[in-house]
Amino acid sequence: MELNRDNIFQVPGVKHTYMKPRIVAIIPAHNEEKSIRDCLAGLADQSLPKNLDLDIIVVADNCTDRTEEKAMLAAEEFQLNVKVLTTENNKLRKVGALNHGWKYIYGDVLDLYDRQLSIYQHLYQKSVKAILGMDADSRLAPGALKSLWEGLSSARNIGGVMAKYTMRMPKKKSLLSKDDVHYEEKISSGEYGGPITRWWTHQQKQDMASWLLNLQYHGGSTYVLGGQATLFRPEALQDIVNENKLDGPWQNDSDVEDMLLTWQLQKSSWKTLISPDARCFVDAMRSYHTFRQQRNKWKSGTVELLTNNDIGVKTRHIGKIWRSELKTFMDLITRVLFIVLLALAFATDQFYWSWFWLTPIALASVLNTILAIKTPMHRPIDVILAALLISPELYLWANLITFSQVWLGKLSANKKDGWANQYNAERGKTQSKLIQGIIVIILAISGVVYLCIDHRDYLTSEPVQAALQPYLMTGWVTLTILTIIASAHMFYQIWTLRGKVTA
Numbered sequence: 319m320e321l322n323r324d325n326i327f328q329v330p331g332v333k334h335t336y337m338k339p340r341i342v343a344i345i346p347a348h349n350e351e352k353s354i355r356d357c358l359a360g361l362a363d364q365s366l367p368k369n370l371d372l373d374i375i376v377v378a379d380n381c382t383d384r385t386e387e388k389a390m391l392a393a394e395e396f397q398l399n400v401k402v403l404t405t406e407n408n409k410l411r412k413v414g415a416l417n418h419g420w421k422y423i424y425g426d427v428l429d430l431y432d433r434q435l436s437i438y439q440h441l442y443q444k445s446v447k448a449i450l451g452m453d454a455d456s457r458l459a460p461g462a463l464k465s466l467w468e469g470l471s472s473a474r475n476i477g478g479v480m481a482k483y484t485m486r487m488p489k490k491k492s493l494l495s496k497d498d499v500h501y502e503e504k505i506s507s508g509e510y511g512g513p514i515t516r517w518w519t520h521q522q523k524q525d526m527a528s529w530l531l532n533l534q535y536h537g538g539s540t541y542v543l544g545g546q547a548t549l550f551r552p553e554a555l556q557d558i559v560n561e562n563k564l565d566g567p568w569q570n571d572s573d574v575e576d577m578l579l580t581w582q583l584q585k586s587s588w589k590t591l592i593s594p595d596a597r598c599f600v601d602a603m604r605s606y607h608t609f610r611q612q613r614n615k616w617k618s619g620t621v622e623l624l625t626n627n628d629i630g631v632k633t634r635h636i637g638k639i640w641r642s643e644l645k646t647f648m649d650l651i652t653r654v655l656f657i658v659l660l661a662l663a664f665a666t667d668q669f670y671w672s673w674f675w676l677t678p679i680a681l682a683s684v685l686n687t688i689l690a691i692k693t694p695m696h697r698p699i700d701v702i703l704a705a706l707l708i709s710p711e712l713y714l715w716a717n718l719i720t721f722s723q724v725w726l727g728k729l730s731a732n733k734k735d736g737w738a739n740q741y742n743a744e745r746g747k748t749q750s751k752l753i754q755g756i757i758v759i760i761l762a763i764s765g766v767v768y769l770c771i772d773h774r775d776y777l778t779s780e781p782v783q784a785a786l787q788p789y790l791m792t793g794w795v796t797l798t799i800l801t802i803i804a805s806a807h808m809f810y811q812i813w814t815l816r817g818k819v820t821a
Contacts, residue, residue: 337445340371341467341549342423346415347376347454351383353601355392360457360599362396367467370447374400375422376454379415380408385454410570412545416451417566420555428565449550456546457599465596466549477554477588478580480540481547482530482821484694485523485602488515508604518609519602520693520700521713527693527821530592532811534819538592541584541635542577547598554588561586571629574619581623581633594819597694607750610720611740617724618734625728643721645807650718652800659793665770666786667778678801679707681808686710688815 343361347354354376366372374393378386386402393400403422408414424443425435435443448470450463462481469479488511494504504510511519533540543550555567558579562569572578580590603609623629624639633639663669683705690696690704703709727734742748770777 337441338371339369339447340373340445341366341448341450341463342446343372343374343450343452344416344419345374345376345452345454346379346412346419347381347385347389348379348411348415349381349383349385350454351381351385351388353455354385354389355395356457357452357454358389358392358396358398358400360459361463362398363460364458364463365461367464370467372399372463374398375419376400376402377415377419378402378404379411379418380405413566413568413570413575416568420449420566420568424556426565427559446552449552449555451545451548451550453546453600455601458547459597459599462547462593462596462598463549465593466547469591469593469596470549470551473589475587475589476551476591477583477586478543478548478550478590479593479596480543480549480591481593481596481598483526483544483546483598483600484821485519485526486599487519487523487695488604490516508601511604515604517700517703517709518604518606520696521709522602522609524689524693524696524700524704524709525713528689530821531689531692531815531819533592534594535814535817538594539635540590540592541580541633541639542574543580543583543590545576546600547596548576551588554583554586557586557588558582572619572623573615574623577619577623578629578631581631584633585631605750606716606752607748608740609716610750611742611748613717613720614724614734615740617720618727621724621728646718646721648800648804649714650721652797652804653715653718655793655797655800659790659797661766662786663790665777666783666790668783668787668790674798675801678805678808681805681812682707682710685808685812685815688812692815692821694821 345354345357350357358374358376361372361374364372376385376389378389381404386404389400389402392398401422403418405415405418408418410417423446448467450466452458458481466479466481470476486508488508491505491510491512494501494510498504508515550567558564558567562582567579568575569578583590603612620639621643623631624636624643660669686704686707686709687701690701693700700709739748776782
């Protein structure tokens with residue numbers, strides 16, 4: 319990728335000794351012609367802090383569409399100071415695009431030629447007081463940039479401040495006429511969606527709200543500054559470059575480049591925080607298949623950071639992340655154990671009801687109802703389904719499948735390309751196996767039920783009952799202990815949600 323910095327942003331009225339301070343937004347955009355205008359419109363809505371300018375670098379990364387053209391048209395429409403850079407054959411995808419924007423400002427340390435910077439370029443570098451990393455399909459709410467700046471400038475040791483993310487809810491598909499010439503385009507873009515798409519979007523939104531509420535309750539420090547919208551201190555990013563001998567702050571060593579960068583900032587004693595006020599609207603995964611591929615990338619990247627000592631960086635939140643992994647493992651074991659014990663107990667006529675089992679159900683209902691209510695822009699149906707535990711349980715099983723697949727994948731010698739899998743899923747190049755999986759599960763359950771009914775007399779005979787009874791007792795005791803632990807954790811979560819923090 320050849321870098322040309324001769325035409326770096328030109329600002330009228332520049333003096334030889336002073337240039338107005340500014341925030342520079344770097345927006346990597348790979349085939350984002352449909353979303354880049356909305357992203358730039360959000361930046362145009364911002365009320366900038368006093369005496370600060372805003373420059374925007376859009377990196378049209380390996381684009382085969384009209385991203386560059388759409389960005390320039392939007393810049394003219396909203397009167398924004400935008401520079402569009404283009405890359406070709408960038409094999410590092412988002413990481414390469416972000417670093418391309420960084421090098422445009424601060425130069426390429428791998429450049430073979432020792433190019434002298436002009437007085438203007440020196441002044442420009444010094445004028446940059448914050449770097450805003452944004453995704454091209456994100457949109458800042460009005461006032462968000464000012465809130466991020468206030469958070470970043472509140473203390474000298476703050477390296478990055480992230481906005482609070484809220485998934486955009488698609489409009490009702492029924493509102494869109496099928497005679498609309500843009501019908502298919504609007505559906506594929508995610509602007510409109512059916513009941514399942516809207517329900518799935520809310521589950522992701524509630525999941526994000528739960529995570530944000532938890533972090534804010536514990537002081538607002540975060541172990542990942544999400545790439546959708548984070549304001550960085552340039553000195554902090556430069557520390558990462560210098561200490562790790564990099565040619566740009568972002569690295570391709572992990573599928574979660576934003577988490578790796580955050581851990582490196584914390585290692586260098588920089589604080590990483592969530593803004594209590596700044597909001598950013600982001601796109602949700604519109605289907606189970608794309609969701610699974612995105613979460614596989616996130617989870618596998620997290621697990622790699624936790625377990626790969628070669629990366630050589632850990633977060634101060636590592637205990638919290640391991641506890642989260644342990645909780646997910648307990649959720650999986652509890653449900654699998656309950657299903658197995660319940661099936662054996664019914665098959666051998668040894669099931670006994672205990673009112674104690676209503677305790678975790680009641681706590682889960684209360685917890686998820688509160689989370690649904692605290693989720694921004696929730697709907698009444700979302701609260702009802704949360705209270706009935708229908709939505710939370712279905713969503714949890716989707717995450718449990720991902721959890722199992724990622725940890726089992728650690729045993730595999732073949733490392734998968736998380737970015738490629740997610741891109742291919744979003745572009746419809748791969749298909750979900752959800753329907754096939756459901757059919758297999760239904761057939762398996764039907765087969766087991768048939769065998770139990772067909773061998774009813776044998777399974778309920780005294781020798782079989784006597785042989786299985788000790789194992790059932792041990793299993794129920796184990797399940798009771800796990801349930802008590804889970805109930806205590808849910809009670810703690812309910813307690814933390816009593817505060818006034820918002821998602």
